[in-house]
Every structure is written in structure tokens, then in C-alpha cells.
Amino acid sequence: MWRKHWRIWRLTLVILILLTNIYLSGCQSDKLSAVVIPASGTIESSGKPEIASEDEVRMPQSLDEPKVISPEQTTEPSPQTKPETFPDPKNEANLSGPVPEKSPPNTPIHPYYGLDGTPPSAPGLAMRKRVFNKEPERMAYLTFDDGPYPETTPRILKILQDEGVKATFFVLGRQVERYPDLLKAEYEQGQGIGNHSYSHDYSSVYRSPEAFSSEIKRAEDVIFKTIGVRPRILRAPGGTQGHFHVNYYNMLDAANYLVYDWNVSSGDAAAPLVPADQLIQNIETQVPGKSRVVILMHDAGVKTTTVDALPRIVNYLKQKGYSFGVITEKVAPVLFPGGFNS
Numbered sequence: 001m002w003r004k005h006w007r008i009w010r011l012t013l014v015i016l017i018l019l020t021n022i023y024l025s026g027c028q029s030d031k032l033s034a035v036v037i038p039a040s041g042t043i044e045s046s047g048k049p050e051i052a053s054e055d056e057v058r059m060p061q062s063l064d065e066p067k068v069i070s071p072e073q074t075t076e077p078s079p080q081t082k083p084e085t086f087p088d089p090k091n092e093a094n095l096s097g098p099v100p101e102k103s104p105p106n107t108p109i110h111p112y113y114g115l116d117g118t119p120p121s122a123p124g125l126a127m128r129k130r131v132f133n134k135e136p137e138r139m140a141y142l143t144f145d146d147g148p149y150p151e152t153t154p155r156i157l158k159i160l161q162d163e164g165v166k167a168t169f170f171v172l173g174r175q176v177e178r179y180p181d182l183l184k185a186e187y188e189q190g191q192g193i194g195n196h197s198y199s200h201d202y203s204s205v206y207r208s209p210e211a212f213s214s215e216i217k218r219a220e221d222v223i224f225k226t227i228g229v230r231p232r233i234l235r236a237p238g239g240t241q242g243h244f245h246v247n248y249y250n251m252l253d254a255a256n257y258l259v260y261d262w263n264v265s266s267g268d269a270a271a272p273l274v275p276a277d278q279l280i281q282n283i284e285t286q287v288p289g290k291s292r293v294v295i296l297m298h299d300a301g302v303k304t305t306t307v308d309a310l311p312r313i314v315n316y317l318k319q320k321g322y323s324f325g326v327i328t329e330k331v332a333p334v335l336f337p338g339g340f341n342s
């Protein structure tokens with residue numbers, strides 16, 4: 001009986017142990033699964049940092065490579081930036097076109113010297129006040145550009161001497177180097193000597209105000225070497241209009257130069273050889289009504305009809321009561337107004 005109970009108890013004990021093991025194994029499996037889930041969670045979370053770290057790596061790359069991002073960004077916001085770029089051209093137009101600077105309300109443009117020495121005025125222009133000689137009621141300044149040349153200069157000097165009048169020669173440094181004796185002859189005869197640049201080559205002369213300045217300085221040195229004087233008067237090759245802007249005027253004024261355009265043109269540059277009668281007619285139509293005339297002619301070798309016309313031009317001016325003068329820095333310049341705005 002006792003043994004029978006013992007077997008039952010042992011069987012029960014084994015069953016209990018088995019059940020306990022089963023329970024415990026089930027709990028462990030639950031615990032394992034519970035561990036796995038968090039473990040997988042940490043893997044995911046740790047994976048997220050890894051991915052995030054990749055993203056972080058990518059982010060700095062994308063930040064370091066704005067060129068990669070910016071095209072995408074610019075393609076997307078382009079509709080937004082386009083409206084912004086439309087006002088830009090307007091702004092650029094306002095900036096590039098210094099229209100308001102050209103005609104500010106209280107800055108009148110005076111493209112000339114007053115006979116009292118008042119300098120030209122325009123926005124950005126800073127030229128000194130001068131003192132000019134008083135002139136007769138009618139004053140003529142004959143001017144000859146581009147020389148000297150052996151074909152024309154001696155003939156012109158002879159006519160001026162015969163007529164008892166004076167003129168002004170705006171010479172090229174290049175030509176003075178070739179014919180220094182002709183410049184000496186002009187100077188010794190009492191004619192006016194002015195600077196007309198060294199080369200007359202527009203691509204060189206008008207590359208910049210600095211290039212212009214070096215051209216003028218080079219010619220000035222040649223003239224000084226030849227006759228011992230440094231002219232303070234200058235004629236821009238082709239005139240100032242379309243070539244000069246305010247920086248040229250300011251630069252020349254700072255160098256104590258005076259620039260002379262003209263208000264009467266003989267027209268001898270219109271063709272290689274303009275008939276003398278045409279030159280005279282050109283002058284006779286432009287002189288009337290002007291109290292002081294600065295007449296453009298050329299001393300350029302081939303311009304022989306200019307020399308042919310010269311005696312009649314001088315006599316016409318004499319008949320009209322004009323005196324003849326030499327241009328110096330004491331003579332008020334004639335300037336083209338267009339130069340200030342070009």
C-alpha cells in the first residue's frame with residue numbers, strides 16, 4: 001500500500017517536474033521572444049542610427065556639394081525665382097543706364113567754358129576754373145591736325161607768313177619724330193603747337209583714359225625733345241564726341257591740359273581730296289553768326305586741296321572782320337557737348 005502511494009507520488013512528482021519544465025520553457029520562449037523583439041528593436045533602432053548615420057553622411061555630402069542640390073532646388077523654385085529675375089533686368093537697366101546721373105534735377109550741364117573761365121559742368125565732371133584772355137569781337141583760330149608732313153607743312157607756313165596770320169598745329173608725336181625740323185619751323189614762326197596724341201590710332205588712343213593719357217604723354221615728350229616746350233593744349237583724334245566720357249576730361253584737367261574741339265569744319269576729311277571750292281563753301285556756310293570760330297583743317301600730306309584753299313579762306317575771314325589768333329591755354333576752348341554723355 002505504502003509502495004503503491006510512493007509510485008503515485010513519484011509519478012505525480014515527475015509530472016509536476018515536467019509541467020514545471022514545460023512552463024518554464026514556455027516562459028523562457030516568451031522571454032526569448034520578448035528579448036528578441038526588443039533586440040530586433042534595438043537592431044532597428046541601431047539600424048536607424050546606421051541609416052541615419054548614412055543619412056548624416058549623405059546630408060553633409062549634400063551640404064558640401066551644393067552644386068548637386070542647387071540644380072534640383074533651382075529647377076524647382078525656378079518659377080519662384082523667375083519672377084524675381086524679371087525685376088532684375090529692370091534693376092540692371094536702372095543701374096547700367098546712369099540715366100538719373102545724366103540729368104539730375106539740380107545739376108545743369110554746361111558743355112563749354114565761360115569766357116570768364118567758368119569750367120564745363122556735368123555730373124561727375126570736376127574741371128578747374130581758368131583765366132582766359134579777352135578777345136576781339138570776332139576771332140578766328142585756324143587749326144591744322146595730323147602733321148607735320150613735308151608735302152603740306154612748308155606750304156601752309158609760307159601762306160600764313162605771306163598773309164600775316166597765325167594758326168595752331170595739333171601735331172602727332174609720330175610725325176614729329178619723322179620730321180622734327182618741320183615742328184621747329186612751326187614753332188619758330190610763332191604758330192601755336194598742340195598735342196594730338198602720338199599715334200592717332202583709335203584702338204590705342206581710346207582703349208581707356210589711361211591709354212589716352214600715355215599717348216598724350218608720349219607725344220608731349222617728343223614735342224618737348226624737339227622744341228623744348230610742353231604744350232598744354234590738346235585736340236582729341238576725331239574730336240571728343242563719341243570718344244570721351246567724364247573720366248577723360250577729369251584726367252586731362254588733372255594733367256593741366258585743355259581740350260579743343262571745333263565749331264567750323266572745312267570738311268577736308270570727308271574724302272581723300274575734297275575740291276578747294278567745296279572746302280571754302282563749307283567754311284562760308286558755317287562761319288556766319290559766330291563771334292569766335294575754331295576751324296578744323298588737316299596738315300596731312302595728301303590734303304593738298306586744303307593748302308590750295310587756304311589763301312581764300314584767310315581772305316574770306318579777313319573780309320568778315322575776323323582777327324587771327326594762336327591757341328594757348330589762355331584761349332577758351334570750344335567743346336562738343338556730346339562727349340559728356342557718351
Ligand SMILES: [Zn+2]
Binds near residue numbers: 146200236237238
Ligand atoms: Zn587728327
